Structures are given as structure tokens and as C-alpha cells.
Amino acid sequence: xxxxxxxxxxxxxxxxxxxxxxxxxxxxxxxxxxxxxxxxxxxxxxxxxxxxxxxxxxxxxxxxxxxxxxxxxxxxxxxxxxxxxxxxxxxxxxxxxxxxxxxxxxxxxxxxxxxxxxxxxxxxxxxxxxxxxxxxxxxxxxxxxxxxxxxxxxxxxxxxxxxxxxxxxxxxxxxxxxxxxxxxxxxxxxxxxxxxxxxxxxxxxxxxxxxxxxxxxxxxxxxxxxxxxxxxxxxxxxxxxxxxxxxxxxxxxxxxxxxxxxxxxxxxxxxxxxxxxxxxxxxxxxxxxxxxxxxxxxxxxxxxxxxxxxxxxxxxxxxxxxxxx
Numbered sequence: 414x415x416x417x418x419x420x421x422x423x424x425x426x427x428x429x430x431x432x433x434x435x436x437x438x439x440x441x442x443x444x445x446x447x448x449x450x451x452x453x454x455x456x457x458x459x460x461x462x463x464x465x466x467x468x469x470x471x472x473x474x475x476x477x478x479x480x481x482x483x484x485x486x487x488x489x490x491x492x493x494x495x496x497x498x499x500x501x502x503x504x505x506x507x508x509x510x511x512x513x514x515x516x517x518x519x520x521x522x523x524x525x526x527x528x529x530x531x532x533x534x535x536x537x538x539x540x541x542x543x544x545x546x547x548x549x550x551x552x553x554x555x556x557x558x559x560x561x562x563x564x565x566x567x568x569x570x571x572x573x574x575x576x577x578x579x580x581x582x583x584x585x586x587x588x589x590x591x592x593x594x595x596x597x598x599x600x601x602x603x604x605x606x607x608x609x610x611x612x613x614x615x616x617x618x619x620x621x622x623x624x625x626x627x628x629x630x631x632x633x634x635x636x637x638x639x640x641x642x643x644x645x646x647x648x649x650x651x652x653x654x655x656x657x658x659x660x661x662x663x664x665x666x667x668x669x670x671x672x673x674x675x676x677x678x679x680x681x682x683x684x685x686x687x688x689x690x691x692x693x694x695x696x697x698x699x700x701x702x703x704x705x706x707x708x709x710x711x712x713x714x715x716x717x718x719x720x721x722x723x724x725x726x727x728x729x730x731x732x733x734x735x736x737x738x
Contacts, residue, residue, distance in 0.1 A: 441470075441693050444479045444497035444505040444523075446512045448490055448585075449638030451482040454664060460679040464686035476693075483512075485614050485639050487584060490515035498523060504692055506685065509554075509638045510536050510587050517549055524698040527551030528685040529678055531587025531637075533703055546699040551688050552681045553705045557590045559661070560633075561598035563674050566711075567631045567659045568602060569729050570672070576605045578629035578656075580620060580640065580647065583610040588635040591661070595633060617643055621650050632658035634665060636675065644668045648717075655721055666712040666737060671721065672729075676706040710734040 470476045481493040494515040507513035539545035581588040609620040648670040651658040661675035
């Protein structure tokens with residue numbers, strides 16, 4: 414009886430803890446690919462690590478990571494993607510749009526999970542959101558329509574606005590969509606849009622100089638891996654030049670920016686980890702639908718508002734999900 418009871422208990426543990434058993438058989442190897450800098454967002458790395466741990470994945474025990482960052486030089490992405498393929502990783506997590514594109518070109522067999530891809534269909538990452546097929550799935554960052562809301566918000570804060578400078582990464586296809594939408598909405602609001610294009614780390618100085626010459630009434634930043642890496646420089650520039658600015662991601666406000674409205678990247682990353690979990694447990698990436706953003710947030714930095722001499726209207730403050738004082 415004791416022997417039967419022992420066998421029964423072991424069988425039950427195997428049924429309820431498949432990850433623990435598989436961990437003894439194999440340590441999964443996950444590649445992480447990004448166009449940005451390795452140190453650009455420790456908060457997102459923490460969100461990813463916590464999400465993995467909640468699902469039972471512990472680095473060094475049943476999963477390892479091969480992290481590759483292009484350090485804001487996207488031309489390096491193909492080489493880094495091919496390196497991950499040569500390492501025979503079990504799956505590639507790729508942030509932004511350019512990184513998953515490089516990964517897709519490097520392999521048609523290794524599963525690829527997008528964490529924050531802009532316009533997955535338009536960029537050629539997947540043919541269909543509901544059933545992507547192939548080896549690519551994950552989370553989309555597709556929210557260009559929010560550009561109009563950002564313009565409306567900054568106009569409420571700066572009613573006299575007639576010119577707005579838009580800082581965006583012209584080497585990334587998704588910010589181009591956001592810039593076009595910003596231009597379209599600006600016309601309806603009677604606002605002139607001034608384009609500040611960057612394509613790499615060396616372009617920010619000239620973009621800032623152009624902004625000084627053009628003297629816009631406000632600054633609008635389109636978030637992507639490149640501008641995210643330079644968010645401190647961007648927010649410092651806006652404050653030093655007394656430019657009211659609105660950003661697409663909360664991380665800019667946490668770095669000292671005035672306000673932001675957009676998708677929660679941390680939420681997308683956590684949801685992407687759930688995709689990784691499903692695939693490592695046997696799901697086929699082509700059968701998992703690409704999901705779009707569901708959590709949006711408005712952040713306001715009152716300290717920055719005071720430094721700029723701005724009094725934010727109650728209509729904007731009342732909408733804020735978070736106020737930094």
C-alpha cells in the first residue's frame with residue numbers, strides 16, 4: 414500500500430507541475446533581441462523577469478537568456494539575429510519593429526515573439542492578426558490614432574499653440590505612421606507641424622538645434638527604441654528650452670518630461686512573456702493571435718509643469734492615471 418501511495422503521489426505531482434519535470438529534462442534558451450541600448454529601460458527588464466518568475470521560469474534553473482542589443486545601431490540587427498540562430502535558441506523575444514523583422518529574415522523555424530511591434534501587418538511581420546501562421550506572433554504596439562489625442566491634450570495645456578515640433582525616428586516604419594497621423598490631425602486643429610527627424614544617436618544634437626531655430630510652441634515625441642534610449646536628453650532639452658512637451662510613453666515623464674499619453678509598455682511585455690510560456694510548453698506561434706494594446710495611461714509631472722510656469726487645467730488633471738509631484 415505504501416508503494417502504491419508513493420507512485421500515486423509522484424504521478425499527481427507530475428500532472429500538476431509539468432514545468433518542474435520538463436525543467437529537469439531541458440533548460441530552455443531564449444534569445445532577446447532589441448534595436449535599443451542594453452541599459453535603456455531597467456524597469457521593463459524587471460517587469461519581464463517578474464512575469465517569467467510568476468509563470469515558474471527561473472533564470473539559471475529552467476531557462477537562460479541570450480541577450481543581444483544593437484545599441485541604437487539598427488544596421489547591426491541582422492548580424493545579431495543570425496548569431497541567435499547559430500546559438501540554436503528555442504525562441505526569440507524581439508522588441509520594437511526592426512528587431513522582429515531582422516529575426517524573421519534570419520529564421521523561419523525558431524518561434525519569434527514580438528513584444529512591442531508597430532504595424533505588424535504593414536511591416537510584413539505577419540499576414541493576419543487573428544491567425545498569423547508561420548513562426549511570428551506576439552504583441553502589437555499599433556496605436557497611431559493616439560497621435561490626435563496627444564495633440565488635443567497639449568493644446569488644452571497650451572491653448573495658444575500654433576506650431577508643434579515632432580521628434581521621431583525616421584529609420585523606423587512605425588514612427589512614420591504616427592508622424593503622418595499627427596500631421597493629419599494638426600491640420601484640423603490649425604497647428605503647423607515641424608519635423609525633427611533622427612535616425613541614430615548622432616542626430617539628436619542637430620535635431621535640438623533645429624528646434625531652437627524653429628521656436629515651436631510645444632514638442633511632441635514619438636516613442637521607439639532609439640528615442641527611448643535618449644529620453645533623458647530629450648526631456649532635459651525640453652525643460653531647458655521651456656518647451657511644453659507630450660510623449661507617447663510614461664518612461665519619458667518618469668525621466669522628467671511634462672506629460673505622456675499612450676500604451677503601457679510594461680503591460681505589453683508581461684503579456685508577451687505569457688506567449689513565450691505557451692510556446693515553450695508546446696503551442697505553435699502561428700496559432701496564437703497577435704494581440705493589440707489594451708492598457709493606455711496618461712501621466713503628468715507637476716514638478717516639471719511648475720518649472721515651466723504652467724498651470725494645468727482641471728480637465729487634463731482629472732483624466733490623469735498618475736500625477737508625479
